[in-house]
Amino acid sequence: MIEPETGISILDLGLVRVTREGGELVITYIPVSAYTPPILSMSIGIQILKKCEKVKVMIDNYYLKDEINRRLEAIRNELSRISSKTIT
Template structure:
């Protein structure tokens, strides 16, 4: 995973890098998994950070351990497919 670019992605509630906080991981499938700092993180912040990760990395991003993950992941997949030209 291109950690240099990811280290510039800041978790909006804390102002600290998502890498430093350990909120992102690369799965064996090549997908970047993002776990919000709290299950109470406002959805708009989770969506914004997911979008930023997709755009910065050009890779598929999945939110995990969050109550709206299914809906957000569907939207992140749509974004990924639109910028990469790939479909699932």
């Protein structure tokens, strides 16, 4: 994934952290700046969710992290709900 403000991979920039919380894989994205436009931070979070459906995605070191993390969790839950309906 490319960081939209720099045009460089978020992995190459070291903006991704992978951890485990209670057995759950967590991917944390740290925006280049604490004041990156919210839509860009949210967009990266959604892109990660689309590629890694079974993980929790979070934004850190960002002034709107709580709000964006709530929204990312809601999207994750909805994707999971849709996925489980499709399977049954």
